[in-house]
Amino acid sequence: MDPLEDVKPACGSGTIQGEYDLGIHVLGLFLVLTASILGCGFPVVAKRVKWLKIPPPVFFAAKHFGTGVLIATAFVHLLPVAFASLTDPCLPDLFIVQYPAMPGVIMMGSMFCLFVIEIVSYPDEKKMQNMYEDEYARTMQDNPFMTGDEKAQSDMPAWFIVFYEQYVRQRLELVKMVQNSSPSYSASQHDHGHSHNAVENFDPENQAVDPAVYKKMSAQITILEGGILFHSVFVGITISLTIDGFIVLLIAILFHQMFEGLGLGSRIAEVPYPKKSFRPWVLVVAFGTTAPIGQAIGILARDSYDPNSAFGLIIVGVFNAISSGLLIYAALVDLLYEDFLSEHATQVMNKATKIKAFCWVLAGAAGMSIVGAFA
Template identity: 45%
Template sequence: MSTCESTRRDEEYNLSLHVGALFIVLGVSAGACVVPVTALRVPRVRIPLKVHFGFRHFGTGVLIATAFVHLLPTAFVSLTNPCLPPFFNEDYPALAGAIALAAVFLITIAEMAFSPVRPLRSVQTATESQELDALSHTSRPGRRKSHSGMSDEITSALSIPQFGQTRTGRSHGVMKTIDAPSTPDSARRHSTDSPLTTIEETGLGQQRKKLLTQCVLLECGILFHSIFIGLALAVAVGGEQIILLIAIVFHQTFEGLALGSRIAAVDWNPNAIQPWLMAVAYGCTTPLGQAIGIATRNLYDPGSATGLLVVGTFNAFSAGLLAYTSLVDLLNEDFLSDHSWKTLRGTKRIVAMSLVIFGAFCMSLIGAWA
């Protein structure tokens, strides 16, 4: 078995600088993640909706670049290091890619098993069918009916719910319904119990759970590698520490804004503390890694065989998790879903995609140092 030489340098360890760096990273990380959440949940803090739009799409690019430029290459470098046994660098140098692929499959299976968003079953009682028929007959004369007896607008509302954001960050359903003036008083009185209302409420609940699932997956992928970012900074010395600190500050800022904008998009209850806890968890993870690194600076060696295997494995798994979530749950939903083609059009779509590319470029640039 090959042995790895220590990567510790003989330069003096500046403890005060490392402690200061811990608080700098803590403030930057927590602040960047909390800003989008605060802006949408605290009425006194007013940030233009265009800024939230920018955070959202810029952050998508940041997360994609984090997976493909930061984590996956680092995993390959760690797991193919020449000091590791031949299995890693000669027999199967593609191990990092296999671990990332395994993470993608595991997340896919988990989403299939536990995803709250499933097709609505069109099971109706006779009473529900009669109510729908009554509603369709009250629509304006001459309106074309669908095969089920419902007007085109009602059919559209049943099949394509659309969701937006209010100033307070609460999601609201925008659904087409029949015109109020043509609806009898009896129909209005029962509208809150109608199948349309039930389906709309179900769609809103499913959308909220879907956004929450995305946030949890993103946070898990980010937190896994944040610990090792902190460890790497904690054991760096001299000029390397300064360069790495600057790069990590930008890294944490971009990543925090990306995660915070997704957390803020969830339809949280007004008094919910979960969004704040998620933001604080992100803010504290990298500093926690720094604290562990400072405390074990004479024991932990990132260049040791154990260090390389642990860092490489976790980075590869995080890369797979972030790659899946950022591409399938974020990029695909924002630009390729049916809903996106109805809400993101023309110049707005071009600007959004440009922001994604710009976010990926910025995070890729930082990848040269961190």
């Protein structure tokens, strides 16, 4: 017999030890519910309720601050918990001796699954080219750049004319929307550089959105929320099963839910849902209630559920690893890359604006990392 098995500690600490204050734990449930709803709901309400008159730079800051929060959530809150849970000495040797990198594999697997989903969901390149050619044929008569005779005499390939004129048309629409969104935008600011600087004051609510773009944005927010909701349940259970240090943990979790909710809510607010759509409110309520549901589960199961049992450790570890993979991929690829390195980002932000946005990203990551020292 392996001598390691003789000294392997037993999983589980039995039922909760100490005096359980039911009243303060129930109060904590409602405090977390309030913090979660306020954090996630504020950006959505501010965006859709115009009489609040929230300045566009506030949304700009919240959006990029939220990106940092979500990145830190994955690296500081989820991944360490996954490794700590799945490498507990009491677990079978598969996790401890034979393959301690299991949390990383699970995280990597969830990232690859998400990548495959995005590959499948992206439209075929040939279909996209045909779509642009159809659009080109419908709008050619109104094209201000080249007449039909000029196109016939042009040495440029037909596909190049199609994509170039589509690009020019979109650039003109962007500049026009920036002009309309900022009363202080003067005729002397119509050049490319100044249109970059107006991005913080740009309100995209009334712009026409391509169905494919809307579908992609909607899918991204669903993935983000899914990754967050997985771990929120276990956050709630952990709070309710804590006795020693409960107040400190509760305060940390309140900040955690406010920051995380702000990050998610700012992204929900950015999706151009129809005015009467219930979906943004459903997403807000789903985030706001998930951690409290976990708290309720923990309160009800406080005499029977042991988070330190083998079952509890494996479940928490696996779901946190899955969630971290989803959030890392979505935050880095769908948020950070799209906001700073994509062609669209190059069109709407200059270097100074990108630096300002990235400072907000760093601020969000730093704030959430500090919270991670307590929760």
